[in-house]
Amino acid sequence: MTPDITVDVGSPTPPYEQIRSQLADLVRAGVLAEGDRLPTMRALAADLGIATGTVARAYAELEAAGLVASRRRTGTVVTGRPVVGSAAETAVRRSATLLVEQARAAGLDGETVLAMIRSALATGR
Amino acid sequence: MALLPLLFALVLALSLGAGAAAVRRSPVSLESTVVAARRHAALTAATARTLGLVAAVGTAVTGAFSDGRAGAAGLTVLLVPVVYAVVHTVVLAVGELTWPRPAGDVRRAGLVRRGLLDAAPRRLLRPAVGAAAVAALVLVAGGLLGGPDGRSFTYTVGNGGEGTLSQSASPFPGWFYGLPTAAGLSVVAALAVAALWVVATRPAVVTDDARIEQALRRASAHRVLQGALAALLFDTGGLLFVSGTAMPDIGPAWLGALAVVLMVVGAAMVLASAVAAFLPAPRVPADAPALVG
Incomplete structure (x- = not known):
């Protein structure tokens, strides 16, 4: 993709x-x-x-x-190579990919998903 | 009389176009950007065809070379598809240049690299390249074999002594017909390449389904190619047919067979040009199930 x-x-x-x-x-x-x-x-x-x-x-x-x-x-x-992150970072990245797949399957657009993440970040502080 | 094949091809093309328009309908999209893009594409395609046909019929009726010279009607017949293709391609290019622009504060773009011919449907690109090669061959061969007047062909049996037979026939696609045709088809080819470049670089339609964007771009390239292909096939087929009619009935038997082959292939190419001119563009796929909900 x-x-x-x-x-x-x-x-x-x-x-x-x-x-x-x-x-x-x-x-x-x-x-x-x-x-x-x-x-x-x-x-x-x-x-x-x-x-x-x-x-x-x-x-x-x-x-x-x-x-x-x-x-x-x-x-x-x-020309740049990927930076190998920590195991925790890799896990979060995998979760983000799953979230995007789930959002697309539900018919949500990118802006709605970003708004949800911003909201989650704001309430999670 | 010389315009009869042209009128026949025109009527056939209009019938095919009407039939194709009736059966090829893409499903309705729920995305406003896709709806706007498809509306723009449909309007551009209809305008290109209408203006192209008006210019072509105008050229046929008025006769650009109607100055009484021998061969003027033949030149007009060769010019008509060129005029159609030029007008059709220019209108399509303008349509692509005025394609719906990205709007709103937040804009999204896929990181996809698009080449000049990436969107061009192979079922039209290959015949177009082939037709261009055949056209070049026919024009050069006709020019070299034609008489000094550029529109007749002379065949001689014997070595110039007693008993030598000679037969001339006209019209024949020598330089008289070949040079204007080559110039016209070169303009069509150059415009088609330029229009394909505009298609490749125009803004992408913002959609959650990449297949729709690709289909819209493929349909644009399809429309550009079909106009150029129709002109190439019509002019090349016409020249081949005429060269077949100019073959002499003296000389070896293979010459008669060659005449039949040239006429059959030429007529088939003229008919194929009408089919190419109104071949339906690829359908735009339905929205992804997730979008439909």
């Missing part, structure tokens, strides 16, 4: 930073493997309805961090 990224253009966090952080998380979690090709800057910008320069800045920062590389023939590809 193809991973998604979400950008909230009303958020105080700049869109390029939202893209950068989500892509970095996907690489570190191993969802994006070494050698995977990312969408072209133009295509990702079109899909998100934002400027191409915004995606270009996110890609440039990821490249500076050594997580992706821009190649003339193949475009932008993942």
Whole structure:
């Protein structure tokens, strides 16, 4: 299944930073493997309805961090390797995957699921 | 009289189109983004076909080369599908450029990389590439075999001495017909590639079912390819048919057999062009069961 990224253009966090952080998380979690090709800057910008320069800045920062590389023939590809987390982190990640599968089966959209998680985080403090 | 095959193909195409529209209905979606995208696609496709047909009929009726020159009617017949394909492809490209944009504060995108031909249905892409190769072959061979006037073919039996027989026939797809056709089909091919690029890079439809997004993009590429394929098949088939009629009845028996083969293949390609022009686009799948609830 193809991973998604979400950008909230009303958020105080700049869109390029939202893209950068989500892509970095996907690489570190191993969802994006070494050698995977990312969408072209133009295509990702079109899909998100934002400027191409915004995606270009996110890609440039990821490249500076050594997580992706821009190649003339193949475009932008993942070069970073997943970070091996603790057993507890792996278990939480597995639970998150199960939650997403359960939410999709129930017909809930991503925003509703995120709202539930935010609510759970707020009440669990 | 020269326009009769064209009118026949047009009537056949309209009948096929009406029939296809009646039987190919995709299921209704509950997602507003999918509904908007499908409405836009249907409007664009109908506009492209209508404007393409109006331009084609206009070209046939007015006769772009109706200046009294010999072969003018033949050039008009060859130009009509080119005009249809050009208008059809340009309207589709404009439709893709004005595809529904992402809206709202929160936008989502799949990390999928789309190549130029990823969405192009193979059942149209392969025939289009094949037809382009056959068209190039027919145009070059016709040009080389044609007479100095570019629209006749002369066959000679003997070595030029006593008893030498010579027979000429016209029309024949020499450079007179070949060069304008090659120019027109090259424009169609270039526009089709550009439109496919626009299809590949347009915004994705926001949907929880990736199959729907892929089907919508495949349908867009299908519409682009079918216009170009129809023009390629019609012009190439027409040239093959005409070259068959120009084969002489003197000379070896295989020449007569070749004439029949050229005419049959040419007529089949013209008929195939009408089928290609109105081949129904791939259906958009129904919503995933989870969405339907």
